[in-house]
Amino acid sequence: MKGRPEYDVVVVGGGPAGSTAACLLGEAGHSVALLEKRTYPRDKVCGGCLSQKTVRFLDRVFSLPVSTLRREGLLDFTGTGYALYIGSRRILAEDLDEPVYFTRRERYDTYLAGRAAQAGVEVHTGAEAAEIDHARRTVTTSDGDRYAARVLIGADGVHSRVRRTLPESVVDMKRWQNNLGWTLELAIPRREAETLANGDGPIRLDDGLATPHLVFAACRWGYGWVFPNREAIVVGIGGLLRMNEKGLPERFEEFLKTVGFSAFTDRKPAGFPLPLGNYISSPAHEGTVLVGDAAGFASPLLGEGIFYAHRTAELAAHAVDRHLTSAAPLAGTYTALLRRRLIPELRAETALRNFLYRCLDARMHVPLAAFMRATDTLVVDAVQGTRSFRGFRRDDDLHSAIW
Ligand SMILES: Cc1cc2nc3c(=O)[nH]c(=O)nc-3n(C[C@H](O)[C@H](O)[C@H](O)COP(=O)(O)OP(=O)(O)OC[C@H]3O[C@@H](n4cnc5c(N)ncnc54)[C@H](O)[C@@H]3O)c2cc1C
Incomplete structure (x- = not known):
């Protein structure tokens, strides 16, 4: 040695x-x-x-x-805006301040x-x-x-x-196990996504495939996403493992169809664990x-x-x-x-x-949609780190210098 x-x-x-x-x-x-x-x-x-x-x-x-x-x-x-869905129902489609x-x-x-x-x-x-x-x-x-x-x-x-x-x-x-997530993700070359996306799903992505989409209820205790890259469209689904032990591949296939990418259901997504609060x-x-x-x-x-x-x-x-x-x-x-x-x-x-x-x-989708609409700017600010999730107040704990 x-x-x-x-x-x-x-x-x-x-x-x-x-x-x-x-x-x-x-x-x-x-x-x-x-x-x-x-x-x-x-x-x-x-x-x-x-x-x-x-x-x-x-x-x-x-x-x-x-x-x-x-x-x-x-x-x-x-990404200058975002779209948020529950299932195939559009809840929000907004521009982002930043x-x-x-x-x-x-x-x-x-x-x-x-x-x-x-x-x-x-x-x-x-x-x-x-x-x-x-x-x-x-x-x-x-x-x-x-x-x-x-x-x-x-x-x-x-x-x-x-x-x-x-x-x-x-x-x-x-x-650790209770809060461990599992994901499936597929990067579709943009050119193929643009020509093959047939718009056959209930969610219609924007023409330029430029808007990040988040889709709740795509799986249990997690969500699906469509993220734009210059050369690819990244489509994924991820949620708590214990809630989705069986069925995530089927959910992923369903998600591809929902966002109009049924042409790609024969491609194998990458699977990877994801910490979700553990x-x-x-x-x-x-x-x-x-x-x-x-x-x-x-x-x-x-x-x-x-x-x-x-x-x-x-x-x-x-x-x-x-x-x-x-x-x-x-x-x-x-x-x-x-x-x-x-x-x-x-x-x-x-x-x-x-x-x-x-x-x-x-399945309280209607009141949840109302809650999401009422709090969307606050939650977006918290995700962006300009507010805290604690009461949505302005807070610098995430950003303050330590050294
Ligand atoms: C599908 C999916 C989508 C995600 N999307 C996003 C997103 O859009 N935005 C975001 O912020 N986060 C996202 N994440 C989370 C993000 O990828 C991770 O939180 C981040 O990579 C963590 O960084 P890290 O440095 O801790 O670990 P890693 O990035 O995993 O780096 C660990 C490194 O350690 C090396 N390594 C492992 N074992 C050994 C060993 N024994 N000896 C030496 N080297 C070793 C690995 O090769 C690797 O380079 C996503 C995760 C998944 C699974």
Whole structure:
């Protein structure tokens, strides 16, 4: 087994969470190794939607205003409105005050790993963490390379090996399973979607295929989406696994027909799990912390996870820096930051999610539609991060700088 020098930090996983944590800690002067099992550019099953809160984070933390994101080729499409359905019934079709953007994950993630490298981080690709020893703080890759560090960060996504090697006391498995989602997603080349979409479903997509569509009741405790990209139309469906254990493929086929894409029902969608409120409140043990999907941090309502990957990485990086420079307790500092800056928001969003899906289960579509119409700007603001889900008040907890 080949040994490696001791680093301050070893980060496992080079998605948005891992690259953000690695970059911030590299910039703070720590020696950091980032281990990514694949090689860039690598794709990730994802709708690629960047809400305003993500764009704001990228500007604040990476000095990437929208103009630079565009110049770097990180924005593939701009959504200036949205349409929202319950089943095939249109509830809302509105312009957005501020747009949402769509990115391509192979570009986005490659760029961010590059930023980490520029910050002095050693980025090792093709390095799959196979064994993790939390007490010794070592990671051994499937090639037998061993990395030792003072702190380990698990940023290895929803299937996280780092999480699975933590003691049972850290992860409440019942809660994790109860709030774990499952998705099916298909990217249809735009040209084919434009020529083959025959408009034979009850939902008529706009002519230019430029509007993001969200369709509730496409499955149980979840929704369907049609997201525009420049070269593709991304169609997906996702909901809580325990509510959809059987039948998600049939629901997906039905959804394709509903949005007029029956010509594509013979294509095989990609399946992938999605955190939907199963975040771990104290994702830390000894010298290890978890960030992003590895700790279940994503929007409980919509499954939007890129922002939460970035933000938990920022909070964790701050806790790690304080631990390394002033011996602040790692787990305590990180957990306190999560409790102060993120978890109340996720709790409030979970309550809204539960209300919405209970109404749908009870087939209270008419009062729910009225509620959605009455609150649409508030909910859109909360999703965009300009308001809090807690009473829809203006709140900066999601955005305030930590360093
Ligand atoms: C169908 C679908 C649609 C989605 N749509 C959106 C959306 O539109 N907008 C949005 O914000 N979010 C969306 N999400 C959620 C979003 O994709 C995730 O929340 C986000 O990718 C989490 O980032 P991460 O860095 O935590 O994990 P990941 O992006 O999963 O990155 C983890 C990295 O770790 C690496 N890795 C894994 N195991 C190891 C190992 N053992 N050793 C080394 N490396 C390892 C992986 O190769 C990967 O690069 C969607 C998810 C799904 C499934």
